[in-house]
Amino acid sequence: MSDHTNSGLSRRFSRATPRQRLLALFGLVVLVAAIAWGVYWFLYLRNFASTDDSYVAGDVIQVTSRISGSVLSVHADNTQMVRAGTLLVEIDPINAQIGVEAAEADLARTVRSVRALFAKAEEQRAQLSQARVELSRAQTDLQRRVAASGTGAVSAEDLTHARDAASQASASVTAYQSALDQTLAQIQGTNIADNPDVLAAEARLRDAVVTLNYARIEAPASGVVAQRSAQVGQQVSQGTILMAIVPLANVWIDANFKEVQLKSMRIGQRATVTADIYGGSVTYHGRVAGLAPGSGVAFALLPPQNATGNWIKIVQRVPVRIELDARELEKHPLRIGLSADATVDLRDQSGPLVSETVRPRVPSDTTTGTNIAAVNATIARIVVENAGSQP
Numbered sequence: 001m002s003d004h005t006n007s008g009l010s011r012r013f014s015r016a017t018p019r020q021r022l023l024a025l026f027g028l029v030v031l032v033a034a035i036a037w038g039v040y041w042f043l044y045l046r047n048f049a050s051t052d053d054s055y056v057a058g059d060v061i062q063v064t065s066r067i068s069g070s071v072l073s074v075h076a077d078n079t080q081m082v083r084a085g086t087l088l089v090e091i092d093p094i095n096a097q098i099g100v101e102a103a104e105a106d107l108a109r110t111v112r113s114v115r116a117l118f119a120k121a122e123e124q125r126a127q128l129s130q131a132r133v134e135l136s137r138a139q140t141d142l143q144r145r146v147a148a149s150g151t152g153a154v155s156a157e158d159l160t161h162a163r164d165a166a167s168q169a170s171a172s173v174t175a176y177q178s179a180l181d182q183t184l185a186q187i188q189g190t191n192i193a194d195n196p197d198v199l200a201a202e203a204r205l206r207d208a209v210v211t212l213n214y215a216r217i218e219a220p221a222s223g224v225v226a227q228r229s230a231q232v233g234q235q236v237s238q239g240t241i242l243m244a245i246v247p248l249a250n251v252w253i254d255a256n257f258k259e260v261q262l263k264s265m266r267i268g269q270r271a272t273v274t275a276d277i278y279g280g281s282v283t284y285h286g287r288v289a290g291l292a293p294g295s296g297v298a299f300a301l302l303p304p305q306n307a308t309g310n311w312i313k314i315v316q317r318v319p320v321r322i323e324l325d326a327r328e329l330e331k332h333p334l335r336i337g338l339s340a341d342a343t344v345d346l347r348d349q350s351g352p353l354v355s356e357t358v359r360p361r362v363p364s365d366t367t368t369g370t371n372i373a374a375v376n377a378t379i380a381r382i383v384v385e386n387a388g389s390q391p
Helices: 002-015 018-043 094-149 156-187 196-213 326-331 372-387
Strands: 048-057 061-064 069-074 087-091 216-218 223-226 241-246 252-258 270-275 284-291 317-324 339-345
Touching: 048 317, 069 094, 087 241, 094 156, 094 196, 094 372, 196 372, 252 270, 252 284, 252 339, 270 317, 284 326, 317 326, 317 339
Parallel strands: none
Antiparallel strands: 048 252, 048 339, 061 241, 069 087, 087 216, 223 241, 252 317, 270 284, 270 339, 284 317
16 A cells, blocks of 8 residues: 555656646755754754843943142043053142142141140149149138137138138139149140041141042043043033043943743853854853843833733843953953844753842052052151150
8 A cells, every 4th residue: 555655656746847846845845944943943942042132331430520620631532542540631739739738737736736735734733733732821821810719819800811812722723623624635645646636637638638639530440531521721620520431341241131031041151142343253252140120111211101001012121231251352342332142041040040249340449549658757747846845
């Protein structure tokens, strides 16, 4: 029966026209290709999630002025690569310099005032000792007159004067003791160097020196200059944005995946990225660093209101951050905002759903360029010069 059927099919195929043969052959090829594609998808492709709704993102560091003044010089321009610590802008330092000189004079005046308090305390101690001697003398004189008043040798008037003198001496002792206590409240337990008034004056001087150093604006991180708005002669105020720096060595990919693609996505999964700027000739390798806590529309300025009668369900997209290999970025740098295609390998399910690690994105030089040792040496010199014989 099988041989008869096969022979029948052979006779039919031999009697078919060339066009029919070609269509039959094409259908067979399509069927085989569909089966092969289905097997390939089931065994391999279903383990990957891809999207072409991906863009290069990165930090945009705003360089602002911390003081008010006139721009003296600008040392960087758009598209220029700068290193951390590179001088970018100089602000006229005259007002800040005056502030430093005023703070130095204030520190010297404060040291002398505290020094005068120590001398005043010594003077008040001497006055208190003298007042106590006078009180002792007045009390002794009063006792003698009281003893003699019984014999009539001392008049009542002299006895009254003796009591008044003793009361006056006691009041003087109390007044001198109060004045000494008031002075000691300002200096007791301290010397000139660690007196609170002197420490406050030192802090004001340090603040003035730091403000002076703000006149030289340096790059907080390495990157490319963008959006330069600073111009020579421009009058800027505190907080004015002068330019921006983009660290191209530390960019990442924000891939917007459909919500139906996130079921098997985990932190740490491997990812590959191709950017439109280089096409398929350059492939970047990275890993999933985190998933956004909400879809894009959830953080929109005007989120959609779906409580209406004509509501239509739309598949939402959630941004997924993909960190890239720094060595590959160095060879083929990317610019923020460029389009890209991202593919995530979903086979590794060992990672968490939410990132548990906090990483600093941009290494930054947070110092102000202030030479603290030099400032402390200046403070010590001013204190010594104005402290006199006090320690």
